[in-house]
Amino acid sequence: MKEYVPVIDISDIYQNDKNKHLKIAEQVDYVCRNSGFFCITGHHIPRDDIQKIKDLSRQFFNLSLKEKQTISILNNEIYRGYSSYELEQLDQENSIDYKEMFDMGYHLDSDHPEVQKKDPFRGPNIHPEILIPGWTQVFETHYKKMTELARVVFKIIALGLKLEEHFFNAMFYESLSTFRVIHYPGLPEQRNRVVCGAHTDYGILTILYQDNIGGLQVRNQENQWIDVPPIEGAFVMNIGDMMAMWTNDHYKSTSHRVLNTGHDRISMPFFTEPHPDQLIQCLPQCSDKQNPPKYPSVTCREWLLKRFKAAYNE
Structure with missing residues (x-):
């Protein structure tokens, strides 16, 4: 497995064969300790689901700015809804991001105790259902399917770390996954412009669908930018900051960015993040006297709030 962003077939994880599970876990463990980036095939997310999301998303982004702003992320305190161009800046030294986005998370009704307390990130999703009928069901269903895929991948990661296979799953009850x-x-006149600045992801693990346009790059250990080419039917996976903190940097949260190719592009990341109260602290087997914990313990809520406020210049 010499590729910096290898392709790993995880189909055997759905079979009842522990030896095959461990083989997949060994592959994933190796790449998480080296590049922190890999692609998976053999998952159970239908291509038709992806196509529905893409079609509805293009309908939404083709609406007028005034229409999209009716569900603006600026109208709420839970970071849900529409973000216009240049609102989020991931590279804090260079304000170069040029993208628009729609964000959703785990839906909590208005009478949920955490919503009543006005906890950060907690509340109902804000969908453009009035503008695009049928949107809500498609997106909420996809969110659930991606949550299940995340559980499968976390089983693989747990096995690679020599943990009980369901170690992570209990932490994702009513999670902050986005x-x-x-x-x-x-932007035909600005080919190779950086449109998403160099950054590491905030959470545990990102599961990304990128369309066939390309533009995603990862920084390797020699500080060179490596293309992550699209692979039909695959998801790109990368380790986030909280997993690096959990594993004391045994697993790499790797910097990445997006270049403009001159063509319109849709990207669909699923950022896996645990329950807001989950404490992120070094796993016992990832430290010793020679390699003590590098990071102070922090709750998921505290960490995400810090990173979101920086990205949105609050």
Whole structure:
């Protein structure tokens, strides 16, 4: 497995064969300790689901700015809804991001105790159902399917870390996981412009569908930018900051960015993040006297709030 962003077939994880499970876990463990980026095939997300999301997303992003702003992320305190161009800046040294987005998370009704307390990130999703009938069901169903895929991948990661296979899953009850759809407009006169600045992801693990346009790059250990080419039917996976903190940097949260290719592009990341109260602290087997914990313990809520406020310049 010499590729910096290898392709791993996880189909055997759905079979009842522990030896095959461990073989997949070994592959994933290796790449998480080296590049922190890999692609998976053999998952159970239908291509028709992806196509429905893409079609509805294009309908939404083709609406007028006034229509899209009716569900603006600026109208609420839970970071849900529409973000217009240049609102989020991931590279804090260079304000270069040029994209528009729709964000949703785990839906909590208005009478949920955490919503009543006005906890950060907690509340009902804000869908453009009036503008695009049928949107809500398609997106909420996809969110559930992506949550199940995340559980499968976390089983693989747990096995690779020599943990009980369901170690992570209990932490994702009413999680803060976010599903995002990003529209990068084609800018023919600005090919190779950075439209999403270099950054590491905030959460545990990102599961990304990128369309066939390309533009995603990852920074390798020699500080070179490596293309992550689209692979039909595959998801790109990358380790986020909280997993690096959990594993004391045994697993790599790797910097990445997006270049403009001159063509319109849709990207669909699912950012897996646990329950807001989950404490992120070094796993016992990831530290010793020679390699003590590098990061202070922090709750998921505290960490995400810090990163979101920085990205949105609050």
